[in-house]
Amino acid sequence: MTDTALLIIDAQESFRQRASWAEVDSPTYLRNQQALIDGAIEKGWKIVRVFHAEPEGIFSPASGFVRPLAELKLDKPDLEFFKFRHSAFVGSPLEVYLIENGIRRLVISGIRTEQCCETTTRHGSDLGWQVDYVTEATHTMPLTDAAGKTWTAEEIKARTAAVLDGRFARVCTIAEALAGGETMAAAA
Numbered sequence: 192m193t194d195t196a197l198l199i200i201d202a203q204e205s206f207r208q209r210a211s212w213a214e215v216d217s218p219t220y221l222r223n224q225q226a227l228i229d230g231a232i233e234k235g236w237k238i239v240r241v242f243h244a245e246p247e248g249i250f251s252p253a254s255g256f257v258r259p260l261a262e263l264k265l266d267k268p269d270l271e272f273f274k275f276r277h278s279a280f281v282g283s284p285l286e287v288y289l290i291e292n293g294i295r296r297l298v299i300s301g302i303r304t305e306q307c308c309e310t311t312t313r314h315g316s317d318l319g320w321q322v323d324y325v326t327e328a329t330h331t332m333p334l335t336d337a338a339g340k341t342w343t344a345e346e347i348k349a350r351t352a353a354v355l356d357g358r359f360a361r362v363c364t365i366a367e368a369l370a371g372g373e374t375m376a377a378a379a
Contacts, residue, residue: 192293194293195237195295196237196238196296197237198239198299198300199239199241199265199300199301200299200311201242201301201302202302204258205254205256209249209332211333217330220302220329220330221262223327224263226328227325227365230369232265237269237270237292238269239285239288240259240268240270243257244274269292270285277307278307278310278314280315289320294320296321297320298323298325299312299315301330302329302331303332304326304329304351305334305347308329308351312324312355312359322361323360323363324355324359326348326351326362330344331348332344334347
């Protein structure tokens with residue numbers, strides 16, 4: 192029995208429908224996300240696939256876009272659900288599932304690095320889970336702030352890693368996550 196769960200957050204076709212979708216980095220993300228999925232399967236980890244859903248638009252289940260990115264191969268996750276908030280813990284079966292299955296360690300991946308992946312990481316840490324945040328298996332797009340500065344995907348990933356590492360998670364590579372080991376204790 193494993194005490195680790197891989198969370199694949201919002202890795203869904205809805206994002207490809209946005210003008211801001213950045214295909215330039217998506218082949219690397221897709222390759223890394225699949226490597227993490229394959230490694231988790233080999234390790235016997237629980238795999239949780241989460242989709243972001245909204246009542247209308249491209250994130251509405253009725254749109255047909257709330258489905259896995261076509262390139263990602265995962266036949267049957269152990270748990271799959273829609274979430275309607277940034278954190279995968281809010282209004283979902285996630286916390287109960289993790290407790291019932293003896294999960295102590297979460298490995299976070301998916302889309303968007305600084306939004307749902309970061310929010311779920313912070314929430315999971317605050318609830319007491321050990322969290323590995325695998326930046327190379329997350330994806331995001333450039334953002335322009337209120338002052339007009341455009342932040343690149345690389346800058347956003349670096350900022351997210353800096354604020355999470357040692358506080359809310361162990362920021363690590365795919366290889367480090369798959370190797371396991373001690374993650375940091377949940378933030379006090």
